[in-house]
Amino acid sequence: MIRDITLGQYYPGYSIMHKIDPRLKIVAVMLYIASLFIVKDFMGYVVVVIGLATVTAISKVPLRFILRGLKPILIIIIFTFTLNMLMTKGEILWEWKFLHITKEGLYNAVFMALRLVFLILGSSLLTLTTKPIKLTDGIESLLKPLKRMGLPTHELAMMMTIALRFIPTLLEETDKIMKAQMARGADFETGSIFRRAKALIPILVPLFIGAFRIAQDLALAMEARCYRGGEGRTKLNALKLKRKDALAMVFIAVYLGIVILERIFLIGLDAKIIALLF
Amino acid sequence: MSITVENLTHIYNKGLAYETIALEDVSFTVPSGEFIAIIGHTGSGKSTLIQHLNGILKPTSGEISIGDIKITDKRVKMVDIRKRVGLVFQYPEYQLFEETVYQDISFGPKNLGLPTEEVDRRIRKSMQLVGLDFEEFAERSPFELSGGQKRRVAIAGVIAMEPEVLILDEPTAGLDPKSHQDILNMVEEVHRETKNTIVLVSHNMNDVAERADRVFIMDSGKLVKSGRPQEVFREREFLSHIGLGVPQTTEVAALLSERGFQVPEILLRADDLISFLAERLPAGGV
Numbered sequence: 001m002i003r004d005i006t007l008g009q010y011y012p013g014y015s016i017m018h019k020i021d022p023r024l025k026i027v028a029v030m031l032y033i034a035s036l037f038i039v040k041d042f043m044g045y046v047v048v049v050i051g052l053a054t055v056t057a058i059s060k061v062p063l064r065f066i067l068r069g070l071k072p073i074l075i076i077i078i079f080t081f082t083l084n085m086l087m088t089k090g091e092i093l094w095e096w097k098f099l100h101i102t103k104e105g106l107y108n109a110v111f112m113a114l115r116l117v118f119l120i121l122g123s124s125l126l127t128l129t130t131k132p133i134k135l136t137d138g139i140e141s142l143l144k145p146l147k148r149m150g151l152p153t154h155e156l157a158m159m160m161t162i163a164l165r166f167i168p169t170l171l172e173e174t175d176k177i178m179k180a181q182m183a184r185g186a187d188f189e190t191g192s193i194f195r196r197a198k199a200l201i202p203i204l205v206p207l208f209i210g211a212f213r214i215a216q217d218l219a220l221a222m223e224a225r226c227y228r229g230g231e232g233r234t235k236l237n238a239l240k241l242k243r244k245d246a247l248a249m250v251f252i253a254v255y256l257g258i259v260i261l262e263r264i265f266l267i268g269l270d271a272k273i274i275a276l277l278f
Numbered sequence: 279m280s281i282t283v284e285n286l287t288h289i290y291n292k293g294l295a296y297e298t299i300a301l302e303d304v305s306f307t308v309p310s311g312e313f314i315a316i317i318g319h320t321g322s323g324k325s326t327l328i329q330h331l332n333g334i335l336k337p338t339s340g341e342i343s344i345g346d347i348k349i350t351d352k353r354v355k356m357v358d359i360r361k362r363v364g365l366v367f368q369y370p371e372y373q374l375f376e377e378t379v380y381q382d383i384s385f386g387p388k389n390l391g392l393p394t395e396e397v398d399r400r401i402r403k404s405m406q407l408v409g410l411d412f413e414e415f416a417e418r419s420p421f422e423l424s425g426g427q428k429r430r431v432a433i434a435g436v437i438a439m440e441p442e443v444l445i446l447d448e449p450t451a452g453l454d455p456k457s458h459q460d461i462l463n464m465v466e467e468v469h470r471e472t473k474n475t476i477v478l479v480s481h482n483m484n485d486v487a488e489r490a491d492r493v494f495i496m497d498s499g500k501l502v503k504s505g506r507p508q509e510v511f512r513e514r515e516f517l518s519h520i521g522l523g524v525p526q527t528t529e530v531a532a533l534l535s536e537r538g539f540q541v542p543e544i545l546l547r548a549d550d551l552i553s554f555l556a557e558r559l560p561a562g563g564v
Contacts, residue, residue, distance in 0.1 A: 179334050180373040183365040184435060185357060185389030202385065205375035
């Protein structure tokens with residue numbers, strides 16, 4: 001039932017990708033996303049694909065897991081594609097009443113759709129190879145400079161960690177309550193939307209009460225162990241940059257360099273090639 | 279109403295790398311009106327088994343009939359199953375949600391589509407059965423009650439559906455000794471009064487020994503033993519091998535036998551054992 005939903009998409013593994021410092025991975029993803037906006041033509045995408053393929057191969061995450069990340073945004077991709085295809089002015093290829101597809105529109109549509117696809121594939125690699133806890137550790141560490149401006153970075157990271165930690169617990173709780181109410185004849189599957197929304201009350205009320213109970217227990221347990229926020233707190237697994245992290249940095253720098261060089265020197269080449277082919 | 283389970287197998291996450299066999303080829307019959315107990319330690323498949331009995335889980339293979347209805351048949355309406363089989367989950371007080379005890383107990387009967395007067399009659403009847411005074415509790419919020427009282431309300435919510443088969447999954451878990459006894463006595467009382475079939479899931483041998491007509495022992499998804507408590511608890515070594523004990527009285531009787539003090543038949547009730555020993559011991563104590 002509800003427990004079958006796979007949550008967080010971490011794919012357990014022991015590849016170098018899994019072991020790289022999470023801070024580095026977060027920065028790398030940001031740079032990667034920036035690179036997607038530096039790229040202005042299909043030649044640039046060749047560089048992106050090579051980079052992405054290399055990283056994917058190193059991570060050893062099965063391709064179907066990575067592609068699964070595209071499913072939720074499929075509608076957005078189709079929407080972007082259609083809109084770009086129909087709204088761009090230029091040399092008309094096909095026309096019907098007010099709708100028209102132009103050569104430039106088609107080019108833009110494919111280009112934008114691919115940009116979205118690469119965006120998702122690249123960033124899902126981050127969550128696939130990084131445990132949620134490490135991710136929040138990384139975010140906390142990266143936000144450290146903002147601490148001087150009064151941002152409670154440790155507390156924010158702790159909140160994120162706790163939220164992530166309790167998602168499976170709450171799902172299990174929901175599953176239990178659903179079953180119990182079903183045993184009392186509750187019906188969640190039939191009726192109008194209004195009826196179905198009302199049918200959720202017997203689940204939501206106990207779930208909220210349960211969530212507060214869990215929160216209270218956790219707060220007590222943390223206080224009993226003298227938790228008092230981030231001031232002077234050390235970590236069991238402190239983040240330290242290692243040799244493989246240096247290698248990763250070099251890789252990112254090279255990738256970014258090629259993307260920029262391509263943008264400067266090879267822009268427009270793909271248009272010429274397309275023109276030659278068609 | 280009788281229960282018939284034939285070759286029931288349930289596999290979680292079938293076809294995936296982490297598939298686990300929760301139930302393997304379980305078969306048994308329970309005649310109408312019998313009080314049975316299912317015993318097994320955590321993860322032995324007890325909970326999975328009982329969730330099949332009212333259609334919440336569907337078997338991977340095998341068939342289940344309640345009375346003359348085959349509930350594993352796809353055409354069977356869920357409401358027909360739930361009318362017959364009531365299931366009280368572990369920690370049932372966590373499913374309470376209404377503003378008053380009265381409204382909460384009415385949830386089940388209302389879902390059965392009963393008229394208001396009938397719902398009202400059933401609420402009064404079930405509150406009386408679980409030992410909650412109607413005048414005192416009906417209009418109170420279930421959330422301000424004590425743990426034991428909350429549990430009674432939750433159990434009343436299932437009893438009010440007047441199921442002919444009542445299944446309870448560890449109804450005494452986490453209660454203090456007094457509430458523990460009260461709840462068990464209440465289950466016995468309900469059984470006596472409504473003549474329904476009872477399936478009590480437990481891992482406490484003492485609870486089961488004195489009350490159940492028959493005991494089913496589950497171990498790693500299989501039904502490994504069944505029979506009258508006297509028969510089943512005779513097998514002390516086997517039970518301890520699968521991580522279960524025997525009732526305290528049986529244990530005492532067995533230890534006495536080992537030291538050459540003949541206790542003729544297996545004695546399950548503490549009172550029986552005490553009076554038996556009292557007869558044989560020299561006056562003035564040991």
